[in-house]
Amino acid sequence: MTDPPGDTPRTALSPRPKGRENAKDTLCRNVTIYGHCRYEEKGCAFNHDVVKATPVAAKATPIAAESAKKRFNVDSPSFTPASLAVNGNQTKPKATGISPKFANAAPFRPKVAGVGSRPASTAPSSTSSTKGYNPNAPEWTAPDAQEYLPSSYNNGIPPGSFQPDQNGDSPSTLFDHYTPTPSNQPAAQSQINPYAQDGSTMGSGAYFQSSANYPQQLQHHLYAALPPHREVSQPNQRTARDFFIPENLRQNLARKSEASRMTIPNSTLPPTIAHYHSLVPLVNNSQKTNTLFGYQSHAYKAESNLDGKFYCLRRLQGYRVNEASSEHAIRNIQQNWKRVRNGNVVSVHLAFTNSGFGDSSLIFVTDFHPLAETLAQKHFASSHRYTNRYSTSHVPEETMWSYIVQIASALKSIHSTGLAARVIDATKILLTDEGRIRLNACGILDVIKADAPQALVDLQRLDLHLFGKLILALGTNNASQHNQTEALQSFSKSYSPRIRQVTSWLLERIPPRPNDSIDSFLLQITSEMASTFDGTLHQNDALMSNLGMELENARMVRLNIKMSMVLERPEYKDDPHWAAHGTRECIRLFRDYVFHQVDAQGRPSTDLGHILGCLNRLDAGSEEKIMLTTRDDETVIVVSYKEIKTALEGAFLDLYRRATRG
Numbered sequence: 112m113t114d115p116p117g118d119t120p121r122t123a124l125s126p127r128p129k130g131r132e133n134a135k136d137t138l139c140r141n142v143t144i145y146g147h148c149r150y151e152e153k154g155c156a157f158n159h160d161v162v163k164a165t166p167v168a169a170k171a172t173p174i175a176a177e178s179a180k181k182r183f184n185v186d187s188p189s190f191t192p193a194s195l196a197v198n199g200n201q202t203k204p205k206a207t208g209i210s211p212k213f214a215n216a217a218p219f220r221p222k223v224a225g226v227g228s229r230p231a232s233t234a235p236s237s238t239s240s241t242k243g244y245n246p247n248a249p250e251w252t253a254p255d256a257q258e259y260l261p262s263s264y265n266n267g268i269p270p271g272s273f274q275p276d277q278n279g280d281s282p283s284t285l286f287d288h289y290t291p292t293p294s295n296q297p298a299a300q301s302q303i304n305p306y307a308q309d310g311s312t313m314g315s316g317a318y319f320q321s322s323a324n325y326p327q328q329l330q331h332h333l334y335a336a337l338p339p340h341r342e343v344s345q346p347n348q349r350t351a352r353d354f355f356i357p358e359n360l361r362q363n364l365a366r367k368s369e370a371s372r373m374t375i376p377n378s379t380l381p382p383t384i385a386h387y388h389s390l391v392p393l394v395n396n397s398q399k400t401n402t403l404f405g406y407q408s409h410a411y412k413a414e415s416n417l418d419g420k421f422y423c424l425r426r427l428q429g430y431r432v433n434e435a436s437s438e439h440a441i442r443n444i445q446q447n448w449k450r451v452r453n454g455n456v457v458s459v460h461l462a463f464t465n466s467g468f469g470d471s472s473l474i475f476v477t478d479f480h481p482l483a484e485t486l487a488q489k490h491f492a493s494s495h496r497y498t499n500r501y502s503t504s505h506v507p508e509e510t511m512w513s514y515i516v517q518i519a520s521a522l523k524s525i526h527s528t529g530l531a532a533r534v535i536d537a538t539k540i541l542l543t544d545e546g547r548i549r550l551n552a553c554g555i556l557d558v559i560k561a562d563a564p565q566a567l568v569d570l571q572r573l574d575l576h577l578f579g580k581l582i583l584a585l586g587t588n589n590a591s592q593h594n595q596t597e598a599l600q601s602f603s604k605s606y607s608p609r610i611r612q613v614t615s616w617l618l619e620r621i622p623p624r625p626n627d628s629i630d631s632f633l634l635q636i637t638s639e640m641a642s643t644f645d646g647t648l649h650q651n652d653a654l655m656s657n658l659g660m661e662l663e664n665a666r667m668v669r670l671n672i673k674m675s676m677v678l679e680r681p682e683y684k685d686d687p688h689w690a691a692h693g694t695r696e697c698i699r700l701f702r703d704y705v706f707h708q709v710d711a712q713g714r715p716s717t718d719l720g721h722i723l724g725c726l727n728r729l730d731a732g733s734e735e736k737i738m739l740t741t742r743d744d745e746t747v748i749v750v751s752y753k754e755i756k757t758a759l760e761g762a763f764l765d766l767y768r769r770a771t772r773g
Contacts, residue, residue, distance in 0.1 A: 134156040134157055134158075135156065135157070135158055136158060137157050137158060138157065138158050138159075138161070139151075139155060139157035139158060139159050140157075141155075142159055142161065147159075355660060355661070356657040356658075356660055356661060357657060360657060363482075366481075366482055367481040367482050368481075370412075370481035370482050371412075371421050371479070371481045373391055373412070374389050374391065375391055378390070378391075380392070380411070380468075381467040381468060383467070384413065384424065384465055384467045384468075384474065385463065385465060385467075385474075386415060386416040386417055387413035387414065387415055387416070387422065387424060387476075388413065388414055388416065389413060389414045390411045390412070390413050390424070391411060391412040391413075392409065392410070392411055393410040393411060393412055393423070394408075394409060394410045403534060403536060403538075403539070403552075404427060404555055404556070404559055405559065406427040406428055406429055406430055406473075406559075407427070407428040407429070408425060408426070408427060408428075409425070409426040409428060410423060410424070410425050410426075411423070411424045411426065412424075412479055412481075421479045421481075422460065422476050422477065422478065422479050423457075423476070423477045423478065423479040423480075424474050424475070424476060425474065425475045425477065425552065425555070426468065426472045426473070426474050427472060427473040427474075427475075427555070427559075428468070428470060428472055429470055429471065429472070430464070430471060430472060430473035430559075431471050432464060432473075433562075434561065434562045436561040436562050436564075437558060437559075437561045437562065439561070440557055440558045440561035441462045441463065441464070441473075441558055444459060444461070444462040444475070444554050444557070444558065445459075445460065445461050445462070447528075447530060447554070447557075448530070448553065448554050450528045451524055451525055451528055451530065451553075452524070453520065453521055453524035453525070454520075454549075455517045455518065455520050455521035455524075455548060455549050455550060456521045456524060456525065456549060456550050456553060457477050457478050457480070457541065457549045457550065457551045457552075457553070458477060458478045459475060459476075459477050459553060459554050460476045460477065460478075461475070461476040462474065462475050462476070462554070462558060463476075473558065473559075475552075475554070475555060477551070480541060480543040480549070483541040483542060483543045483549075484541070484542050485537060485538050485539065485540060485541060485542065486514075486537040486538075486540045486542060486548065486581075486585065487537040487538045487590060489542050490506060490537070490585055490588065491537065491588065491590050505588070505605065506585050506586065506588075508606050508607060508610060510546065511582070511585065511586065511606065511610060512610065512636075512639045512642070512643065513546055513643050513646070514548060514582070514585065515582060515610075515613065515636065515639070516636060516639055516640050516643040517547075517548050517643075518535070518540075518548070518550070518578060518581070519578075519629065519632060519633055519636065519640075521549075521550045522571075522574055522575075522578065522629045523629050523630075523633065525550075525553070525574075526571050526574070526628070526629050529567065530553075530554075530557075530567075531567060531570035531571050531573070531574055532550055532553050532574050533553070533556040533557070533570060533573070533574065534550075534551075534552045534553060534555065534556060535550065535574060535577040535578055535581055536577070536581070537581060537584060537585070537590060539551045539552040540581075571628070571629070572627050574629075575617050575627065575629065575632065576617065576618065578617050579614055579615075579616075579617025579618035580592065580618065582610075582613075582614045582617065583595070583598050583599065583602055583614055583618070586602040586605060586606060586610075586614070587601050587602055587605075595618065599611070599614070599615065599618075602614065613632075613635060613636060616632070616635065617632070666726075666730050667723070667726050667730075670726055670729060670730060670759075673759055673760075673763045674698060674701075674702055674759065676763065676766060677695065677698060677759065677762045677763055677766055678695065678698060678699050678702065679699075680766075689765075694758035694761060694762055695758075695762055697739065697748060697750060697754075697755060697758050698755065698758055698759055698762060700739035700740070700741065700748060701725075701729075701737075701739060701755050703739075703742070704725070704737065704739055705721070705722055705725045705726065706722065708721065725752075728752045729752050729755060729756055729759075730756070731752070732752060732753040732756045732757075733751070733752040733753060734751050734752070734753055735751060735752055736749055736750065736751045737749070737750065737751075737752070
């Protein structure tokens with residue numbers, strides 16, 4: 112067999128490697144790949160000098176070079192394609208290795224200050240370009256990447272300060288092109304206010320437009336839970352109640368609202384007393400007492416004609432004004448007790464005499480607290496038939512300290528205004544909420560005993576003594592204390608020595624001692640006041656968290672009102688501009704999609720989560736698309752919540768224009 116034309120004859124292969132004539136002119140592959148050859152000093156026959164290395168084909172004759180290209184060599188690397196042909200289309204191969212030409216390139220030096228780099232304008236020297244691999248050279252480290260900020264932010268404004276943009280940029284120049292910040296200049300940062308309405312006060316007009324064009328509104332459909340946070344529950348443990356306030360709080364508020372609106376049909380009470388109407392008795396006939404005031408006392412809930420609010424009318428039956436001092440005290444009730452603004456005192460608004468009940472009665476007008484009960488009803492009274500079998504529970508010491516701190520706060524406010532409570536009794540202290548008490552019936556004895564005035568200091572010391580008797584009665588579950596010494600011994604068995612010491616100090620105010628005042632008492636209970644105040648803060652946090660769950664809950668009502676007003680208006684059924692097509696048809700189909708869902712068996716679906724989710728997405732104008740189907744299943748519409756919201760707002764605005772056109 113003869114060789115093809117132009118090919119040199121192949122020699123027989125030898126198992127021993129033959130000598131390489133041009134090995135000294137061939138660059139070692141280890142230098143090309145690794146930068147150095149570890150066999151350079153151990154007999155490697157190839158060239159290790161990058162500068163002197165010259166390709167063999169460049170120094171050989173054209174004939175020898177041609178023959179070298181076509182000569183088969185067992186030591187040559189095997190051919191591996193960069194990529195395979197797909198469907199007959201050969202993709203362009205990519206370079207997978209380092210070309211020997213890069214060996215003559217200058218060493219890489221990063222142009223970043225602080226890492227031993229030279230300025231970019233400096234030309235590389237010949238020595239640096241010919242320098243080979245140096246294993247002792249310091250390793251190159253990339254600099255820290257700079258955070259990208261628009262060029263308008265780098266204006267020297269200190270963080271946290273917002274200055275209006277006075278450049279007068281047009282809308283076409285609001286967005287700046289990206290300009291890299293030089294590495295040797297620190298990038299200035301400025302904080303922006305995401306809730307500000309005016310974009311010119313946010314550090315840059317690039318992302319926020321002026322409120323005159325398009326105001327940026329808060330996303331009211333997004334809620335952030337306020338602390339204290341509830342425990343983590345599984346998805347199957349959550350119910351529809353998680354969307355609203357706790358059930359016990361809702362029921363409590365509902366009962367209070369019901370008690371405020373309660374009326375008695377065919378009542379025998381007077382229809383009006385002064386400018387108050389709709390009287391409802393608050394105390395049964397069996398609970399009428401005359402031990403404190405000397406007159407039978409009645410309490411009524413009434414509504415005012417002046418402001419529409421509810422008040423409590425306390426009536427002293429059979430009272431007659433005989434002295435001029437009593438008339439003066441009645442006129443001064445409003446002036447004196449209006450100055451007492453304390454959360455533990457029932458506010459007194461007015462006092463007057465009236466004969467609407469068929470006799471001469473003295474009436475005091477105070478705030479009305481629905482479903483309130485007295486401390487006597489809470490801790491002394493028993494509604495069971497067998498009183499001995501079902502005894503009243505013991506008042507915990509923590510609750511007792513709470514009562515002491517609250518009553519002391521009320522007396523501090525009363526005494527500071529130059530008044531005295533004079534009535535500190537378990538039957539006249541209201542428990543309006545869980546652990547919240549208020550002094551009631553204040554100012555009544557100021558009118559009844561106006562003809563026998565007493566010194567203010569003695570009345571205030573009497574308040575302290577009555578305060579001690581109340582604590583002792585609550586601690587022993589006995590409203591009538593005949594022997595104070597035995598009562599204190601029984602009290603000491605149930606409570607700590609600290610609370611016994613405080614109670615003894617209050618009881619010893621009669622006879623009076625020097626420097627006896629409510630301020631001296633407050634100094635003795637400072638630690639308990641701090642604990643009570645901390646509990647009040649936690650309760651306030653819980654109420655604020657529950658209130659946050661009802662934030663903007665009227666949004667659902669507004670959406671339903673708009674849909675109900677826009678859809679199916681009979682007066683516009685013949686109006687071609689108000690026909691049930693187009694946008695209004697889309698709104699009608701959305702209403703069916705939300706409220707008229709059925710399951711696979713055709714049963715009505717009452718999924719509250721589906722309704723709330725759809726209405727929230729509609730109010731937010733979400734880009735999510737839904738499929739709406741007509742009732743005859745002939746037409747299907749794919750539309751987004753944003754488009755439905757636009758249609759609803761436009762239809763309602765059109766309806767509003769028709770209503771105001773006149």
